[in-house]
Amino acid sequence: DGGITQSPKYLFRKEGQNVTLSCEQNLNHDAMYWYRQDPGQGLRLIYYSQIVNDFQKGDIAEGYSVSREKKESFPLTVTSAQKNPTAFYLCASSVSHRGAGNTIYFGEGSWLTVV
Amino acid sequence: QKEVEQNSGPLSVPEGAIASLNCTYSDRVSQSFFWYRQYSGKSPELIMSIYSNGDKEDGRFTAQLNKASQYVSLLIRDSQPSDSATYLCAVLYGGSQGNLIFGKGTKLSVKP
Numbered sequence: 428d429g430g431i432t433q434s435p436k437y438l439f440r441k442e443g444q445n446v447t448l449s450c451e452q453n454l455n456h457d458a459m460y461w462y463r464q465d466p467g468q469g470l471r472l473i474y475y476s477q478i479v480n481d482f483q484k485g486d487i488a489e490g491y492s493v494s495r496e497k498k499e500s501f502p503l504t505v506t507s508a509q510k511n512p513t514a515f516y517l518c519a520s521s522v523s524h525r526g527a528g529n530t531i532y533f534g535e536g537s538w539l540t541v542v
Numbered sequence: 543q544k545e546v547e548q549n550s551g552p553l554s555v556p557e558g559a560i561a562s563l564n565c566t567y568s569d570r571v572s573q574s575f576f577w578y579r580q581y582s583g584k585s586p587e588l589i590m591s592i593y594s595n596g597d598k599e600d601g602r603f604t605a606q607l608n609k610a611s612q613y614v615s616l617l618i619r620d621s622q623p624s625d626s627a628t629y630l631c632a633v634l635y636g637g638s639q640g641n642l643i644f645g646k647g648t649k650l651s652v653k654p
Contacts, residue, residue, distance in 0.1 A: 469546070469644035469645055470586070517585055530591055532588065534585060
């Protein structure tokens, strides 16, 4: 089946640890995104990538890092510099990054909790 | 600053009624508008997209866009309990999906 797969679904992080969230898509989409959602809040963009080996910061990139070595994969690392990482993380993709008609589709999300 | 405003609700409607969800946005340079449905603990799923002024219908859903008033709405006819969810409005500012701004969502509750 085509889609966006995120793993793990639930992740617990200890203080000072880095953790990596996986995102894989088999939709042949060029653009991929990471969003963060806090309870009662809208989605906020962390990073996005238009093409392999290139990515741009979104609105809340501090404390996060990404890589785009393959078209299908866009992992997100939550570093120890992110002081309040507990949130719901959503990976998304679209056919391309530009164009009014391009729609963003989401994976199932990953819950990260600091313990 | 570009903003997307939604009434947080909850909006409560009886089963079979029409639910009306509203969204306003701050910048006239907006090209595309999207409605997503998000069940509790799940990821958003696309319901409708609309790009031109007027109405767009898809089954029980109708999206309405008025660019002059900077207003987009979603009507759900014959509301069902399964429609109970949070509805997110998203507005694309400019031609880049990096500029897709989400509202905080309206929680809809459909009572049997």
